[in-house]
Amino acid sequence: MPARSIAQLSVLLQSGSLDPVDLAEETLAGIAGHADQTIFTTVTAVRARAEAEAARKRLRGGRSRGTLDGIPVAWKDLFDLEGLPTTAGSSVLRDSAPATKDAAVVHALTDAGMVNVGRVNMSEFAFSGLGINPHYGTPRNPASPAGEHRIPGGSSSGSGVAVAAGLVPVSIGTDTGGSLRIPAAFNGVVGYKATRGRYSMEGVFPLAKSLDSLGPLCRTVQDAAWIDAAMRGLPAADVLPRFDPADLSFVIPETIVFDGAEAAVISAFEATVEHLVRAGARIRRAAFPEFSAIFDLMAKHGALVTAEAYVLHRARITGPEAADMDPRVVKRTLLGEKITLSDYVETLAARERLIAAFEARLGATELVLSPTLPHVAPALQPLVDDEDLFFQMNGKTLRNTLIGNFLDWCGVSLPCGTDTNGLPLGILVSCPRGRDIDVLAASGALETLLS
Template identity: 75%
Template sequence: MPTPRSVAQLSVLLQSGALDPVVLAEETLDAIEAHPDAAIFTCLTKERAKREAEAARRRLREGRSLGALDGVPIAWKDLFDIEGLPTTAGSRVLRGAEPAGRDAAVVRALAGAGMVSVGRVNMSEFAFSGLGINPHYGTPRNPASPDGEHRLPGGSSSGSGVAVAAGLVPVSIGTDTGGSVRIPAAFNGIVGYKASRGRYPMEGVFPLARSLDSLGPLCRTVKDAVLVDAAMRGLPAAEALPRPAPADLSLVIPETVFFDGAEPEVVAAFETAVERLARAGARIRRQAFPEFSAIFELMAKHGALVTAEAFVLHRERIQGPAAAEMDSRVVKRTLLGEKITLADYLETLAARERLTAAFEARLGPDSLLIAPTLPHVAPALQPLLDDEELFFQANAKTLRNTLVGNFLDWCGVSLPCGTGAGAMPVGLLISAPRNADDRLLAAAAAMESPLGDLSRSAE
């Protein structure tokens, strides 16, 4: 396995001339092709990577660097339009789709920053699962899996999480509708940043539920996320975020929902991280949030927003012959949306606004929420393939903590914070209200150092 390197580390080497972008692109593509897990990437964009790397080489040699990301490899979840390729969304039914006429807006933005697109990575079909299982293109193996085991990668951005954790690329861009960036980040022991909805343009991104869809990078450090975030927004360079001292952080641990049924080892790893933050001076309190319970009561009564919107999007597919080519579990989950009425949907949207405002008032203007990203570590694949009911139970539990943030329009960062059962990674989720992304990223960067050696991916 290649030595994992961060975006920032590669940037120093490229900008100094110690590493050639073309050599880096070739090494990256060779490592991907030599990797024993063929389920991580769905396709490689060799010609494009060669062209972009050669352009980066010319700029760097002529002193015309586009910035810190120039020449750095990147992979894309199979939801982003890439010119000349069909966007298949992890599904067989779209393999014959019309090739994209141009790149998605965020793909164009990162190409404009000089990044080298090396390929597309695998995902849950149509992004509709938090586990990362894909019966069509295979399920990537979590690199932290014990010998002889195939642990889940997390979804739906499964290939993104594994590609970064395996050291194949320093960053991959995913989407997050119910946790699909933060879940694979936590399962694989890397950093995942879910931006506020609307922070980036969604043009050319295959949707799941437009009222919930957001984007973000999976990478090795918060600094990497900051660099990529700026470029995705079309900024010429990442502004240096004022990094607060841990003593300036006000952190709130929720006493509602997030710890229900959590594995003891996950709770222990999280509490160890909390102790580190407290010793560094962070102010920490524990608080109940009745809004979190209300979300699940609302879903039980009216159905989930994601299910309603996914049904409308895929209605013709799942009610026609294409359904036979789809993952039956995705079809069953999507069909639940048929029972959700317009009145249910509108009432849920109205309640969402009320609950979001109530949560933000209860949290306060200067605090951030911290909790385990997930209540459990990555489970083994085979039992979930053998038992469909177990699959649905595991999927619901895996999505539980993170979907709260999508419903309430949070931004969030999952940081690795140690290991749980089977020495599998555990994530710590830092969340902030909508559009508080800069404050969130600054706080996450400040927390990386105290957490330090708790993480497999600490650098």
């Protein structure tokens, strides 16, 4: 099945050249016939067929709901789908009560006419940036060299792979420390982390409410903008302003984000910067001591995500269910037991100070430009075999992206090339909370330039 964007499919559906029912059947057959059966945890074939049939009737009757009508969508395994238990990538929730209604954003996209084809795999309870799952298997990164199994990135692992493999044009995930932008970079797709609170979190299984945000993994920035509009209940029209690269101003951080970066990462990043400079974009480089302060704060008081995950899962990880969980998730969550209330409160207060200090250093129209990750997707098996390597790689993988979660940014990861083995590389455009249209429009301009 060819990998197609929302925009490409929408043109075919709206013109009548493609029938929504045929597209749904093609999608379901592609999922069933795919060599990697770890990508989807649940396929909602009955629901998909009913929604596709409804879309067919609307389109044939001239009552289209807009750009997204009839487009298939998959959901990370922590969004409520009516009638199904929400398992959040964990075996211990398999027998939990079925959801009584869809999550609010599921309802919003269904209302826009999208066809829900199922749920996709993830790191257990969303608590890893690598995407490894011992219960449902670990999806293979489609860019893996022949005979290798490279990791997909997490925690929205199945979402990244489902889009990269062409099984669906879009999958909705969450991002607490990089869980959209990491799989986007590793799999060579677009990942948009919206400002925290931009969409309703009703019916979404949390990890850390002070950090959790939502967004799509898809093939283009325009697709991400259409999904963004629909998730807010707005028409999925041409909502982005058109930026010329000469209209853009970027600052490149000299703190943290290049530390230990692979040569291919730096080379692809600098080549992209050179494209921007030639196109007239304004670029400056600057140190941001706030970035270092974040990691100093975590070393002193513990991480916000760990504190909040421990409170959420305390009964689970200190009881009999722990034996049926990924031991790495249990071990990492248990670190929250050492974080005191004063540690937590001091971290929240320091966070607001660091956000204010960072935003004061940034120009009113500037965006932050950085490598999404310092490395390409590593091989799976060494990480499974060596727990110390797992935690070391997890920390390195989350490092660049978690800065944006802590400082409450929005951001888009875009593909910007590959290394010599054909493994994707990502570039990250970010800016302060609330500037989502700016970050999407600038990313769209960059995407056009790179293409």
